[in-house]
Amino acid sequence: MSTPHTTQWSHCSSRINAILRKEFIQMFRDRMTFAMMLAIPLMQLMLFGFAINTDPKHLPTAVYAEDNSPLVRSIIRGLSVSEYYHITHRSSSPQENSDLLARGDVAFAVHVPAGFSDQLIKGLRPPLLIEADASDPSASSNAIGRIQDIINQALRHDLTGPLQHLATSPGPVSVIVHPRYNPEGKSQYNIVPGLLGVILTMTLVMITSMAMTREAETGTLENLLAMPARPIEVMLGKILPYVVIGGVQTGVVLLAAHHVFAVPFIGPLPDLLLGVMLFIVTNLALGFTFSTLARTQMQAMQLTFFFFLPSILLSGFMFPFRGMPGWAQAIGEVLPLTHFLRIIRGIMLKGTDLMDHQPDLLALLAFTTVIGLIAITRYKQTLD
Amino acid sequence: MNDAQLAIDVRGLVKAFDGHPVVNGIDIQMPKGQVWGFLGPNGSGKTTTIRMICGLLKPTAGTGLFLGHDIITEAEIIKRSTGYMTQKFSFWADLSIRQNLEFVARLYNQPNTRVLVDETLDALGLTHRQNQLAGALSGGWKQRLALAAVTMHRPQLLLLDEPTAGVDPQARRDFWDQIHRFSDQGMTILVSTHYMDEAERCDQIVYLAHGELITQGTVKDVISQSGLKTFKGSGPQVRQMATWLKGQAGIEHVAYFGNALHVSSTDPAALAAAIQRSAQQAADIKWQAVEPSLEDTFIALMAQSGADQRTHG
Numbered sequence: 001m002s003t004p005h006t007t008q009w010s011h012c013s014s015r016i017n018a019i020l021r022k023e024f025i026q027m028f029r030d031r032m033t034f035a036m037m038l039a040i041p042l043m044q045l046m047l048f049g050f051a052i053n054t055d056p057k058h059l060p061t062a063v064y065a066e067d068n069s070p071l072v073r074s075i076i077r078g079l080s081v082s083e084y085y086h087i088t089h090r091s092s093s094p095q096e097n098s099d100l101l102a103r104g105d106v107a108f109a110v111h112v113p114a115g116f117s118d119q120l121i122k123g124l125r126p127p128l129l130i131e132a133d134a135s136d137p138s139a140s141s142n143a144i145g146r147i148q149d150i151i152n153q154a155l156r157h158d159l160t161g162p163l164q165h166l167a168t169s170p171g172p173v174s175v176i177v178h179p180r181y182n183p184e185g186k187s188q189y190n191i192v193p194g195l196l197g198v199i200l201t202m203t204l205v206m207i208t209s210m211a212m213t214r215e216a217e218t219g220t221l222e223n224l225l226a227m228p229a230r231p232i233e234v235m236l237g238k239i240l241p242y243v244v245i246g247g248v249q250t251g252v253v254l255l256a257a258h259h260v261f262a263v264p265f266i267g268p269l270p271d272l273l274l275g276v277m278l279f280i281v282t283n284l285a286l287g288f289t290f291s292t293l294a295r296t297q298m299q300a301m302q303l304t305f306f307f308f309l310p311s312i313l314l315s316g317f318m319f320p321f322r323g324m325p326g327w328a329q330a331i332g333e334v335l336p337l338t339h340f341l342r343i344i345r346g347i348m349l350k351g352t353d354l355m356d357h358q359p360d361l362l363a364l365l366a367f368t369t370v371i372g373l374i375a376i377t378r379y380k381q382t383l384d
Numbered sequence: 385m386n387d388a389q390l391a392i393d394v395r396g397l398v399k400a401f402d403g404h405p406v407v408n409g410i411d412i413q414m415p416k417g418q419v420w421g422f423l424g425p426n427g428s429g430k431t432t433t434i435r436m437i438c439g440l441l442k443p444t445a446g447t448g449l450f451l452g453h454d455i456i457t458e459a460e461i462i463k464r465s466t467g468y469m470t471q472k473f474s475f476w477a478d479l480s481i482r483q484n485l486e487f488v489a490r491l492y493n494q495p496n497t498r499v500l501v502d503e504t505l506d507a508l509g510l511t512h513r514q515n516q517l518a519g520a521l522s523g524g525w526k527q528r529l530a531l532a533a534v535t536m537h538r539p540q541l542l543l544l545d546e547p548t549a550g551v552d553p554q555a556r557r558d559f560w561d562q563i564h565r566f567s568d569q570g571m572t573i574l575v576s577t578h579y580m581d582e583a584e585r586c587d588q589i590v591y592l593a594h595g596e597l598i599t600q601g602t603v604k605d606v607i608s609q610s611g612l613k614t615f616k617g618s619g620p621q622v623r624q625m626a627t628w629l630k631g632q633a634g635i636e637h638v639a640y641f642g643n644a645l646h647v648s649s650t651d652p653a654a655l656a657a658a659i660q661r662s663a664q665q666a667a668d669i670k671w672q673a674v675e676p677s678l679e680d681t682f683i684a685l686m687a688q689s690g691a692d693q694r695t696h697g
Contacts, residue, residue, distance in 0.1 A: 218476075220476055223470060226438055226440055226466070226468040227488065227491045229491055381459070383435060
């Protein structure tokens, strides 16, 4: 027998049931949202589980050896065997070493001075110079911390018999590490310039991704399309205001970097601004493309997030780029933020100019061109 | 008619969505300077046809010319000399009235935007409210603003998609006065509507059902072409009579007009027979033959054109 109380409860649960069913129907109706809810956790698992590594190994290293004796060859072999260093370049001058380091082609530049072996054998503890790119302190610290051990280990087989006494403490070689570009190892020197790239990516892509979806959702798109405006006119008109916004954001971050965080700024400002401008346009073109792909503002937000997540994790902003496996680096190379980080960190911390960053500039240009073409082709002049 | 005098000349126009035809082979030859009404049940293809004419939808098949310009390849030229008022208010709710008008005037490259907008606001009687957000306007004012906005550039063709839906009678009358003033200035106007009184204000009407053109002509032509005969009955027992008549052979349409009944059929003999038999049911109803109204005609046309397929707008 049903009391008023149980009747009330059964009405209540049937209403909850009705709403619940409606929510499920709507959830499955929007396929893109549903796919995103599954894809984003999967992507996070992949990225955090496999791609991110805070102990980078196989870091590219240049060697300039003025002495090429068996002992030196043992040291170089020892560096390779250690897994931290991967000898990628043989320089022919100290200048070449410095250039490779500045351009970011290598993380370390080793200089073996003339007469190294002779001094070693005489027990004079000759210096082995290692210049390290310390702009990202977390990327280089483990390799630097292990260097003395690695060299001692490498020479153990050579220092036998009469030379055995050299292998004992303090070791046969005096390793001198020059942490370049950020000698104090301050992480904000690396993070603050990178943050400009992150801020520009997040805000500009998100805002422009709403550009067309908002018109479609409010019904104003039909009106806009009925009027004589060409796709390129609509696109430029919608993008240009945010170039200004991006410019203001850049100004704020650069001023804060200088006055609040005392981040060094060694390179030429015009080169940096040109690079920033290109990066702003890249992000706006990408956002506009998202807005031609998404049908609702909600979908546009999801696409933005789907793009933003790997941008933050795989670009080298949060975690050392070189610590990631090859496939993750390959994805990273496609992301505009990766290239922008190299440009802004290079110019601000290492004093490079745009000529040193030609590959990154070309990558950004190529990305922008392809994305722009997709936006123009995807933009519909009809309601079909 | 000489082709050069045609504003709209579409032939065999077809539009299918996912293989399902919404407009199925429509021919319209509309002379310049006229006002035509576009009628038909919901989902008959009126909006889709209008959208194809102004280049918002690509026809699946068929050809179309607007003032000699191809509606498929020359949509850009057509857009410049067309004004299209959408069924749903589609101006920017978060821009002020003035900002909306300025935006539209600039998109149509109108010289002296400021003066043009001042004049438009003045004509609308909205000068004192020009800084209000368009979204805050009532339904009737939204319609007036939309009409003003789409005619600021003096288009040669005006396409209005149910412009007066949900608008009060006075506002509707003002709206139509304005439309006839535009027509006097030489504008060609195509209006879709569900209102019979509006249809009667048109030079010609085109009736669509299920994406096909069922009939067209002046109101008089359409009524006489339908071959419909109508009897009007009045008396105390019309309600019972209506129920009885609906079941009779040959009776196509029974409708109330106050205390009177309109009974219509395209079969005059069957109609007369049914009326005669009705005297046995209720002798005190007075019957007289009347001219069918446009509404009688359309309801009959709707019934003839078959099952309700109201799926697309």
